[in-house]
Amino acid sequence: MNDHEFPPYGLFRVAAVSPQVAVGDPRQNVAHMLDALQPLESADLVVLPELALTGYTCGDLFAQEALLAAAEEQLLELTGQTADSKQILVVGLPLRVGTSLMNVAAVLHRGQVIAAIPKQFLPTYNEFYEGRWFRAGDETDPPSVSIGRQDVPFGSDILIRCGTAVVGVEICEDLWTPLPPSSFQAVAGANILLNLSASNEIVGKATWRHDLVVSQSGRCIAGYVYASSGPSESTTDLVFGGHCLIAENGQLLGQSRRVGDGELPWQGATHVMADIDLQRLQHDRRVIGSFDDGRRLLSRPFRFIDTNALAVKRRRPETAKSNAHAERPPLRPVVAQPFVPADxxxxxxxxxxxxxxxxxxxxxxxxxxxxxxxxxxxxxxxxxxxxxxxxxxxxxxxxxxxxxxxxxxxxxxxxxxxxxxxxxxxxxxxxxxxxxxxxxxxxxxxxxxxxxxxxxxxxxxxxxxxxxxxxxxxxxxxxxxxxxxxxxxxxxxxxxxxxxxxxxxxxxxxxxxxxxxxxxxxxxxxxxxxxxxxxxxxxxxxxxxxxxxxxxxxxxxxxxxxxxxxxxxxxxxxxxxxxxxxxxxxxxxxxxxxxxxxxxxxxxxxxxxxxxxxxxxxxxxxxxxxxxxxxxxxxxxxxxxxxxxxxxxxxxxxxxxxxxxxxxxxxxxxxxxxxxxxx
Structure with a gap:
């Protein structure tokens, strides 16, 4: 497909999923992910939570070689298991980078890891302690890392292009900072922003989280897809709600159930799926002349990884599973009376x-x-x-x-x-x-x-x-x-x-x-x-x-x-x-x-x-x-x-x-x- 054919009518289907987690067992986690992905076959992109391959709550187990090796091995297993899908899959894991350990989002597509993007802001306050285990991503990062036998583009300056969709990735705390990386990604051209998160539930936090996601989507004139860890994480000190949200240009398109919204008991995975209207976003960015003025604030250029170019280079046969794009019904509200609120x-x-x-x-x-x-x-x-x-x-x-x-x-x-x-x-x-x-x-x-x-x-x-x-x-x-x-x-x-x-x-x-x-x-x-x-x-x-x-x-x-x-x-x-x-x-x-x-x-x-x-x-x-x-x-x-x-x-x-x-x-x-x- 070329840019004019994909996605049809500019509707790019995204999903955020919070699967069941076996803390410290990447093999079980991949099995849970594959189960959670089954109802999401029509999605063009799926995002999973932060450190989902191992679980976010591993603590000092992150220093164990066995866990890190298993995480990398199961990342490759997940890549192979999803090779027949045209989906872009984004999953979190701890990744060894030189002498450091980094909290990373791996981007998978058609049987390959096409990028690895590190978290840039590590919370080390109150209940969070990430600075004990990880190093934050910055300009000193190597341009690539070795995963398995593959040389994978690495860095916080990477955007993924898929047709007219341009995807930027940030991780949890990145969004909660005064200058979120997603803001710079949007100025550089990203219209789909992803957040792999592990956000625990405390009283009132869900509203704050909702407002952050919705407001950032509006500020960036973009789609924002947020996937957070769920209650099968360790509850030694915290409870994670499994809150997944999708917003577009200041409007919430959908959110999953979460711990605290009255829908217990919990079983298995939770997810939300919706269509982001890229044509609507493109129109708004084009008519709002001040949007591109922010380009002068970019301290360095972004690298673009084009999934279409990679597909041609790999010469994969077109027998791969298609997501049946042609004339699929829109998975988003089509408001019949846009001037009159329904509520x-x-x-x-x-x-x-x-x-x-x-x-x-x-x-x-x-x-x-x-x-x-x-x-x-x-x-x-x-x-x-x-x-x-x-x-x-x-x-x-x-x-x-x-x-x-x-x-x-x-x-x-x-x-x-x-x-x-x-x-x-x-x-x-x-x-x-x-x-x-x-x-x-x-x-x-x-x-x-x-x-x-x-x-x-x-x-x-x-x-x-x-x-x-x-x-x-x-x-x-x-x-x-x-x-x-x-x-x-x-x-x-x-x-x-x-x-x-x-x-x-x-x-x-x-x-x-x-x-x-x-x-x-x-x-x-x-x-x-x-x-x-x-x-x-x-x-x-x-x-x-x-x-x-x-x-x-x-x-x-x-x-x-x-x-x-x-x-x-x-x-x-x-x-x-x-x-x-x-x-x-x-x-x-x-x-x-x-x-x-x-x-x-x-x-x-x-x-x-x-x-x-x-x-x-x-x-x-x-x-x-x-x-x-x-x-x-x-x-x-x-x-x-x-x-x-x-x-x-x-x-x-x-x-x-x-x-x-x-x-x-x-x-x-x-x-x-x-x-x-x-x-």
Missing amino acids: PQHRDARCAEIFEIQTAALAKRVSRLPESLPLLIGVSGGLDSTLALLVAVKACDQYGWNRQRIHGITMPGFGTTETTESNADELMTALGITSERIDIRPLCLQAFRSLEHTPLNLAIDQHTTVESLQQQLLQTPADAEDLVFENVQARIRTFLLMSRGFVLGTGDLSEQALGWSTYNGDHMSMYNVNTSIPKTLVRFLVRYAADHYFEGRDGQLLHEIADTPISPELLPPAADGTIRQETEDKVGPYELHDFFLYNVIRNGFTPEKIRFLARHARFSQPYSEQQIDRTLNTFYRRFFANQFKRSCVPDGPKVGSVSLSPRGDWRMPSDADRGPWKE
Whole structure:
């Protein structure tokens, strides 16, 4: 495989395992390791704990030649036993280096020890006493050591390359220091960081360990794989928990059970396995320009050992056991709604924080306005205008402004239904704001006459009235379309708002991505508090407000609005008075569009990878592959075609990691060609 083929979709499968240990018996330990490796055959890389071949708790037995010779002999045995696997296997052992003994991680691949990497920081405090037995790795180390009859690259300056994965190794205490070796490895190019550990359990240490692993993965923009010794180590003075963790760029992907989490009794090995997304890491490192600035801090260059080159050199036949990479399901969470936390408690906290950000943003802008200037908002009875209105009310309440300063205007047009208009009126009454109703249909009719336009192919003249046109519109086919008819209504609404005060925009992030707005119509305002809120999150924010800020009928009303089908209501309603123009019937489900939006903008993924992830995401309802493909094509087509609208959007607060503001986040030519995204 070349770098473009491995790993597929950039998903590099890693595992951390804590096998059963027979303290001082490498032969038994290899047998335990082979048993523990069986359920991990699909992993591309497996890491075992520190000094796993002998056990970490051997004490002064580390000075015994018999133990050291057995450890080296069984390392070669383990290498031979795993020769038919393409896995990279990393295991800890005590290794004789010149006249010293060193705590080492041996890297095994296809029947060879391809590297040995020493521990750089030895704990000799409290319960730890490693300086009694080992020497720390440093720049004076030899570039290679002899293991068996093989000359093996040796040193703390080694990185392992496997396709697009670049692996750096540190050992236990290395991570707990002010300047962990993994930080330098990451700057040098490592995107998978391993830690072979023997971390004992004391009260509260598991949380600290978890935070270290997760934070280091985020600081290094890397995957971090941590394997620790388990309770079959000697318990003369300490208990080891067998805690294994995998993190990626500040997020925990998985962790094993451990002593202390309530899952005793213990038996055998424990492990965790997950896919690290190398493409996501590569994207983040590429866009964060300061990441590579740390290269100037490297005191020496790193050596790279390429497993692909070694495989070619050894000319091993391709009958070796494959890990069945092609189209394997991802072993990591594929979040179907990336903007909406799945955990209710986390989701509520996210909603509360977003409301605070929106409120603070609007309050600052309003504080610079004359107090006599009203805040205008077009209230449709739909999701977006409801959210913007709630933010405006919250800002007035928090900063002591009279709610009457907010002027909510309903502007029914040819597509407005009684349900949404009624909801809008009731909402404004419940919130105690100034409310007004303006029927825009007479102005629209006059505009059609001036433009000599036939709305939905209906002929009009000086004798046509609003009501007669409305009745004719109700008889038009359900699939009738007329962009001019829609745009005239949207622009007249904006004209009426803009002519009377400071206009609060209501359009959301998903609509910006798809260009689902009328240019210089609902596309424009003086300030837009919803500018970086995706549609899937808008619904949850309205529901959160209903449950936390309102009671009784007011809360019920907000839930009814949240359940209303999404529509601009610019085409006439159905014969029964219900909404005929549902946005998702036209452009596809917003749940899919927000999934695509996140993975295109936040992660920079290719269409092929996004399709792959969508097939494995658990959406709120099943989508066929054809529907996913159709909606993804719609997303790209509309995203490229509508950049000109995003190039001139109003000010508004950024609330999440994805924003399309041309000033702060997304700068794209309006006439870009989407050729590579079509192929």
